[in-house]
Amino acid sequence: MKFSLISLGCPKNLTNSEEFSARLIAQGHELLLQPQGADVLIVNTCGFIASAVEEAENAIAEALELKKQGQVKKVAVTGCLVQRYKEKILQKFPDIDVVFSIAGQERIEDTLQKSGFISAELPKTLYLPEYKMSLTAPHTAYLKVADGCNNRCAYCTIPFLRGNYRSKPMEDILREADLMAQNGVKEISLIAQDTTSYGQDLYGRPQLAELLEKLLQNRRIKRLRIMYGYPHRVTPQLADLMAATPRIFHYIDIPLQHIADPVLRRMNRHCDGAQIRATLDMLKKRVKDISLRTNFIVGFPGETEADFKELLAFVDQYEFDNLGVFEYFREEGTAAYGLPGQVPAEVKKERRLRLEEAQSRVIDRINQRLLGTTLEAIADGDTFGRTYKDAPDIDGQVTFTRPVRPGRIFGAKVVQAHGYQRTLEPLK
Missing domain, CATH: 3.80.30.20 (tm_1862 like domain)
Incomplete structure (x- = not known):
């Protein structure tokens, strides 16, 4: 099976996406970075606040449009939106093939073979995921x-x-x-x-x-x-x-x-x-x-x-x-x-x-x-990254005056700073 993924919301939801994607890969399935050609497109939703609900519903609608066009075969929806609205999601989007709760991610391969609304209680304890992969930068x-x-x-x-x-x-x-x-x-x-x-x-x-x-x-x-x-x-x-x-x-x-x-x-x-x-x-x-x-x-x-x-x-x-x-x-x-x-x-x-x-x-x-001071930085790309002051995906990024190997942690001097836009000169 070829599957693709849309993961929405916070880093905590992203870790769920990483875990169930890794389970599928370990079971011999292939992750496609683009949805076109996927046997199933999985939308892992957020439902925390109204704007997140709107974003999730827009993503579901776009996924169903890809299904209508024949670019994906099935659409599956999981995540916090499912926990919040349950069967109402199928009532609003009847063309979704399977809607499953967060607990259903534990048995992702079996869940994707089913149809309709699949619910299970959240586990009472958390354990080491059997498989783990990173959907962020490798470092x-x-x-x-x-x-x-x-x-x-x-x-x-x-x-x-x-x-x-x-x-x-x-x-x-x-x-x-x-x-x-x-x-x-x-x-x-x-x-x-x-x-x-x-x-x-x-x-x-x-x-x-x-x-x-x-x-x-x-x-x-x-x-x-x-x-x-x-x-x-x-x-x-x-x-x-x-x-x-x-x-x-x-x-x-x-x-x-x-x-x-x-x-x-x-x-x-x-x-x-x-x-x-x-x-x-x-x-x-x-x-x-x-x-x-x-x-x-x-x-x-x-x-x-x-x-x-x-x-x-x-x-x-x-x-x-x-x-x-x-x-x-x-x-x-x-x-x-x-x-x-x-x-x-x-x-x-x-x-x-x-x-x-x-x-x-x-x-x-x-x-x-900050101007003229030295901060520890981590390179996310050749010419950009973050300082210790910036969490991935949440805070801002800085640019470097010369290329740096991605993943490297190093000291850098702040040479420009305007708002959250800062430029650093690597020291080594």
């Missing part, structure tokens, strides 16, 4: 340490889509990371809905720092990156470990969502503004060159102008290296859907633009300090 890869979430933030659909938090056993992660390193991966990004809760379900308490310590014992592993931490679970132990070694990029992605206490309470975030500030102050003190990435939601129900101005001042003060801003959108099924005080669309847009403008001024200040 960088995501390693999913857990799936699901127990935080139950009021705006979020993830617990309904991915289930409760389930950690992968530590020994399995160590084996998976070693296999990646043997296959030439030099940058491993640890991902989960909340990496800082890793191990809570298996070992009775979070053990991200302990996991990192064991990963560092493997000298084949060159660099590790930490994604998606929860603010009050980022510990001094974790910060000290990062500070003690260059093999953990001095970078962490901590989605904060807001800083004003009234908004945080309505969001059902399990920390307040004081805890967030304390965590960031601790990181900046213990890891001098820490690079911080975060996301904020503006226009959450009940957000006042005073709440928003507190957020503006916070962004100006803490100077995040990378920052995403999202307008709140009512997601059916979430606790926030029916909250009073829904903010008008024009106000949400205006606040997003103001926050983006504030972040632009922050980046100008950061760039002034």
Whole structure:
């Protein structure tokens, strides 16, 4: 069988695509980089927010058009959109051959032989994937340490889509990371809905720092990156470990969502503004060159102008290296859907633009300090790549003044910086 793949959404969804694609290849099937000529085109969807649903539905419609034209024989749909809407997908797109849940990816070959809606419960535990391949550049890869979430933030659909938090056993992660390193991966990004809760379900308490310590014992592993931490679970132990070694990029992605206490309470975030500030102050003190990435939601129900101005001042003060801003959108099924005080669309847009403008001024200040300094970089191509401040597929890229071998990690001098566009001169 020849199959092709459209993988949408976050890195966590991409790891699912990598795992089931590798299973098919190991069973003798062929992956086509273009859909034309495929026996089946698999669309692995995201359904987290309204814009992701729209993107997924557009991708399904395009896949079905290819089927109508005879360029692919079958269309299969899986992923978070299936978890969210189930049989409704077939009602909207009756020409799909098979719609299957995330659990159905575990038996992908058998699943693709069936038709209609195929559902199964999410597994209660995560194990080392039998096969793994990379759909990203060969030198960088995501390693999913857990799936699901127990935080139950009021705006979020993830617990309904991915289930409760389930950690992968530590020994399995160590084996998976070693296999990646043997296959030439030099940058491993640890991902989960909340990496800082890793191990809570298996070992009775979070053990991200302990996991990192064991990963560092493997000298084949060159660099590790930490994604998606929860603010009050980022510990001094974790910060000290990062500070003690260059093999953990001095970078962490901590989605904060807001800083004003009234908004945080309505969001059902399990920390307040004081805890967030304390965590960031601790990181900046213990890891001098820490690079911080975060996301904020503006226009959450009940957000006042005073709440928003507190957020503006916070962004100006803490100077995040990378920052995403999202307008709140009512997601059916979430606790926030029916909250009073829904903010008008024009106000949400205006606040997003103001926050983006504030972040632009922050980046100008950061760039002034970066000029002439040396940063560790990783080459994604001959003339472009990222610094330790930039996660793959999420943050920006830098360009190099001369060609560099892809996959190489090296020191480079910042010679130009305008917004997120930066040029580096390799030192060796």
